[in-house]
Amino acid sequence: MSNDYNYMFKYIVVGDTNVGKSCLLLQFTENKFSDHTESTVGVEFGYKTIKLNDQLIKLQIWDTAGQDSFKSITRSYYRGAIGGLLVFDFSRRSTFEDIKKWLKEIKTYSCDKIQLVLVGNKSDLPNKDLTIQEVQEYAQQEKLDFYEASAKTGQNVDVVFESVAIKILRKIETKQINLDDQMLGIKVNLNGKNKKKSKLQNNQSPYYNITLNGKQNQEEKNDKKSCC
Numbered sequence: 162m163s164n165d166y167n168y169m170f171k172y173i174v175v176g177d178t179n180v181g182k183s184c185l186l187l188q189f190t191e192n193k194f195s196d197h198t199e200s201t202v203g204v205e206f207g208y209k210t211i212k213l214n215d216q217l218i219k220l221q222i223w224d225t226a227g228q229d230s231f232k233s234i235t236r237s238y239y240r241g242a243i244g245g246l247l248v249f250d251f252s253r254r255s256t257f258e259d260i261k262k263w264l265k266e267i268k269t270y271s272c273d274k275i276q277l278v279l280v281g282n283k284s285d286l287p288n289k290d291l292t293i294q295e296v297q298e299y300a301q302q303e304k305l306d307f308y309e310a311s312a313k314t315g316q317n318v319d320v321v322f323e324s325v326a327i328k329i330l331r332k333i334e335t336k337q338i339n340l341d342d343q344m345l346g347i348k349v350n351l352n353g354k355n356k357k358k359s360k361l362q363n364n365q366s367p368y369y370n371i372t373l374n375g376k377q378n379q380e381e382k383n384d385k386k387s388c389c
């Protein structure tokens with residue numbers, strides 16, 4: 162893993178199955194889109210480093226499975242995330258209605274400092290059975306930023322991921338976020354050396370838990386720490 166960054170932020174991406182979470186990640190990290198994707202099993206992750214205000218920010222993005230059967234596994238990844246994307250499919254109303262459920266999950270299982278953005282994906286598709294006004298009203302009510310996006314055309318994909326990082330960075334700069342909190346989903350890198358790494362065992366860190374084939378690994382089961 163390259164150490165060429167000032168901060169690393171951990172993100173989670175949540176939402177119903179098939180809304181395009183994995184495609185958003187693929188478009189953001191590799192500028193690619195696929196019409197045929199496999200449903201995510203457990204959790205997958207990707208990285209991308211962006212530059213904001215002369216700071217290099219490495220985003221570590223955990224893409225969670227939307228299927229209900231993986232809920233208990235994916236929940237364990239919410240803890241320790243400082244950024245999150247709540248994704249629905251703009252052409253399927255039910256996926257927007259389920260956002261309330263996803264937001265409740267995040268509020269229950271993640272850190273209260275988490276910065277969220279609401280993403281209406283598949284904006285390239287016609288016949289939307291939802292109006293922008295109603296989504297915007299909901300977003301305002303929940304104090305969420307909202308973007309229409311398309312993993313297919315790339316519309317707003319970078320903006321969505323970057324907007325969350327901008328808010329986190331602002332909170333760091335204004336000291337609303339305490340960087341000494343190791344479970345916060347932020348790593349600080351000084352002169353190429355990771356400030357926190359020596360204090361953490363790999364199996365305690367929110368960065369090293371990986372779920373393969375839908376099975377929760379032992380490290381995660383043992384890791385009962387709460388964030389913040």
Ligand SMILES: Nc1nc2c(ncn2[C@@H]2O[C@H](COP(=O)(O)OP(=O)(O)OP(=O)(O)O)[C@@H](O)[C@H]2O)c(=O)[nH]1
Nearest residue numbers: 179180181182183184196198200201227283312313
């Ligand atoms: N037209 C269009 N299709 C998209 C877009 N994003 C994703 N898709 C398609 O939607 C389907 C599901 O995409 P995924 O990214 O696998 O969905 P997911 O949310 O990761 O699903 P789970 O892993 O099961 O939770 C695939 O067939 C994609 O090609 C988009 O912006 N526009």
Ligand SMILES: [Mg+2]
Nearest residue numbers: 182183200201
């Ligand atoms: Mg997926």
